[in-house]
Structure formats: C-alpha cells, structure tokens
Amino acid sequence: MSKQFASAGDTADKQTSFTEIGDGLWAFTAEGDPNSGIIIGDDSVMVIEAQATPRLARKVIAHVREVTDKPISHLVLTHYHAVRVLGASAYGAPTIIMSDAARGMVMERGQEDWESEFDRFPRLFQGHEEIPGLTWPTTTFTGRMSVHLGKRRVDLMQPGRAHTAGDIVAHVPDAGVMFTGDIVEYRSACYCGDGHFADWPRTLETIRAFDLDAIAPGRGDALMGRDMVGKALDSTADFIRSTYDPVARVALRGGDLAEAMAACRAVCDPKFSDYAIYEHCLPFNVARAHDEARGLDHPRIWTAARDKEMWTALQES
Template identity: 80%
Template sequence: MTKAFASAADMTEKQTSFTEIGPGLYAFTAEGDPNTGVIIGDESVMIVEAQATPRLARKVIDCVRQVTDKPISHLVLTHYHAVRVLGASAYGAPQIVMSDTARAMVAERGAEDWQSEFERFPRLFQGHEEIPGLTWPTTTFSDRMTVYLGNRRVDIMHLGRAHTAGDAVVWVPDSEVMFTGDIVEYHSACYCGDGHFGDWEETLMNIAAFDPQSIAPGRGDALVGREMVGKAIASTADFVNSTYRPVARVAARGGSLKEAWDACRAECDPKFSDFAIYEHCLPFNVARAYDEARGIDTPRIWTAQRDKEMWAALQG
C-alpha cells in the first residue's frame, strides 16, 4: 500500500508547550512540529523562527504575552524553509535577520519551497490565505552579528552548513543557552533534503564547543541541562551519519536510488522509526544523500512535482 504523501495524512492538532530554558528564555514546542524560541531582554523581545503562518505565529505571541508586555523588536530566521518563515507578518514590523546565504536561498528557491511544503504539511498551513508573500530579511550577516536587547547580548552566528547551507544559531551568553534551528533535533527525524551531510557533524561539534546549558532545538522537547543537550547532539549526529553511510556505499558501487533507499531503511528503521516525521523525511533524505555521495554539492531545488515523483519511486 502506498503511504500518504509526506505529512498530508497528519491532521491532528498538536499539544503546545512553553518551557523556560533560562532566565527570560523560552522554547515554544509542539510534539515534533516546528519550534520557536523567545528571548526577553531589558527593553524588547527577540523571536527565533516565525512559524508557518500568521495563525500559528499568534499562538507564540499569546504565550509571549503571558510573560512580558515588551515589544517584539527582532525576528531571527535560522534558514529559509516555509514552515519557519511565512508567519512573520504576525509579529508587526520587527527587524528580520537572516544569514546572507539564507536570503539568497529565498531568492533562488523560496517560491518553489513554499508550494512544496504547502503540499507536504497541509495542517501547518491552515489559514495560509493570510500569508502576504515570501518573507525577506531586513538585515543580513555573513559570519556573525550581535544584537543588544537593552543590556542583554545576543550573538547570531553561522557555524557551518548542516540542515541548509545558510543555517544560523542564536547564542545568549549570559545564560549559556542556544537556539539551533534544525541543526539539532530531539526525538525527531532530521530533514536532510536540503542538507549537507559531510558538514553536519562538524557543525554540531561547533555547537557543542559552546557547552550550552540548554538548547531550543528545531523540533522536539526543549533540552534543559547539559546531559540532555549532549544526548540530543549525539543522537542528531547518529541520525545524519546513519542516513548517509549506507547510501554512500550504494552510490560508490554504482547502485540505484532504490537500492540506496533499501540500505538506508535497513540501518535507520531499527533506531529511528519512532521519531517524529521519520517516514515523511526519509525519501527526501535518501535522495539528497544519494546526490551528495555522487558529488552534487548544492542540493537540487524541490518542487511539488519533483516531490511527488520521488515519493512514488521510493515510498510507493
């Protein structure tokens, strides 16, 4: 039997949580759906990740208003994916920050990604009629920048390629807390369809070098305490490497994409099949791993048509 495409069959509303992970620092999580971070400074608030629609963004804003009435002055988008950025208009007119590379990816593939993700995640795009268009940053950076929310310092950095080429992380040094976007996940599959397998583990080690006390990951529960942080980083690295290794072996001997799929399932199913969005991610992950193993450094653009053709070939 053919599996329902991506997450099209998952229409169950998720239970949200708003967890304090440091003084004035919060993670908005939703049972494996995309997370959002909140940083409260002396004078204003920074949001990390906008959510997919204004409707979902307002759920975040409602949580913020339970703990502070300070204005939202900054919105940091760790990468370009539609489920992360298209809710931006709900936050008013904050300064919107992306890396230079992430902005370039909006220009290059943002429209295609929007249509692709709309069909992959119909539940997340309920209320999509409110989305005014692609989300563009008002400020970009190359390697790092610093924002002061009053006296509170926030460092926004590119520590390497991983989930995308333009990933950013947000570090709050006074509390040793990091917001990692989808570079780190917790009990959720990594989406690697636009990723860089060869760089991902090194980028994780760059995050670990900060020795974070807590992390708000891209998906899954907030990571509070260094032991939980360490386990999540190790699990993420294991997921990425366990996906790539068997696919690379098949590609090296000239095997087919379907053979790579079978090899990846044999290695990953026993360890990760209960992770959130595992079945959704796996075909995209194998397709990207197969390309990278054959020397294709820049991920090919996903379109709604390419999504369906690949899904039928692998999950059919």
C-alpha cells in the same frame, strides 16, 4: 513505507508547550512540529522562527504575552524554509534577520519551497490565505553579528553548513543557552533534503564546544541540562551518519535510489522509526544523500512536481 505523501495524513492538532529554559528565555514546542524561541531583553523581545503561517505565529505571540508586555523588536529566522518563515507578518514590523546565504536561498528557491511544503504539511498551512508573500529579511550578515536587547547580548552565528547552507544559531552568553534551529533535533527526524551531510557532524561539534546549559532545538522538547544537550547532539549526529553512510555505499557502486532507500532503512528503522516525521523525511533524505555521494554539493531545488515524482518512484520500487 507510508503510502500517503509526506505528512498529508497528519491532521491531528499537536499539544504545544512553553518552557522556560533560562532567565527570560523560552522554548515554544509542539510535539515534533517546528519550534520557536523567545529571548526577553531589558526593553524588547527577540523571537526565533516565525512559524508557517500568521495563524500559528499568533499562538507563539499569545505565549509571549503571558510572560512579558515588552514589544517584539527582532525576528530571527535560522534558515529559509517555508514552515519557519511565512508567519512573519503576524509580528508587525520588527527587524527580520537571516544570514546572507539564507536570503540567497529565498531568491533561488523560496517560492518553490513554499509550494512544496504546502503539499507536504497541509495541517501546518491551515489559514495560508493570510500569508502576504515570501518573507524577506531586513538585515543580513555573514559569519557573526551581535544584537543588544538593552544589556542582554544575543550572538547570531553561522556555525557551519548542516540542515541548509544558510543555517544560523542564536547564542545567549549570559545564560549559556542556544537556539539552534534544525541543526539539532530531539526525538525528531532531521530533514536533510537541503542538507550537507559531510559538514553537519562538524557543525554539531562546533555547537558542542559552547558547553551549553540548554538548547532549544528545531523540533522536539527543550533540552535542559548539559547531559540532555549532549545526548541530543549525539543522537542528531548519529541520525546524520546513519542516513548518509549506507546511501553513499550504494551510490558509489552505482546503485539506484530504491536500493539506497532499502539500505538506509536497514540501518535507520531500528533506531529512529518512532521519531517524529521520520517517514515524512526519509525519502527526501535518501535522495539528497544519494546526490551528495555522487558529488552534487549544491542541493537540487525541490518542487511540488519533483516531490511527487520521487515519492511515487520509491513507492513503486
């Protein structure tokens, strides 16, 4: 295991890309850093994911201005994590949309998550002094809601618990495109520290049923074409099962976290060790899988102190 905490040693800037994945639909990607999405309607623009800081958000906005001068009217946050939401102030004052469940998670653990992620991802939080505070939605929903950008309809939905209990996706039915947040990843490790392993594969199958032409995932390259979409759904499901199953076997016989880590590595290292943020995610994933296998359905709150205690214990095992 890497001896440096989480992504503390990842200091190199990432190469960003801006890819058109449908008519008026764009994916901002950054070599395994958090992605954002752009939906251009008749008279305004919806952005999916704010980024971690206003500094990073301005990079997304600059790309938007390369392709349209329409105002940004909506900001959709697929879940509550700090690296996704704390750049919101850079967008002015759009309608900010989350699920009701995600808003509840901001209330319950938003500050703790901010402090935790600040230590985990120091590069992403360069310029953090500009962040005015926690990001709160102006509109929330449960289940499903539709937003009309002129004639273009965007369906926001909760397909099921996965990366968090409050995940939403944005589906653009006229183009067969979906922005999935961290429910789907491509050649990037899934972060499962707030996840629901038992539900996640079912949620992926709900997404698969849309028979999509393209997906903008939470991390990794834009997924163009049904074959690539299918492979990403398959690999994400494989990552989830390959993480949970060996850990659950250890937990159910009373084994500790260090044993669970060794069992998980034996299965996952050969398949996923070259994925982005794999070493970063692994300890948090194992800890959450160990908890879920022992019946803890509601993920425990990660704090900066809990992060370091867990990391140190596993390094010394």
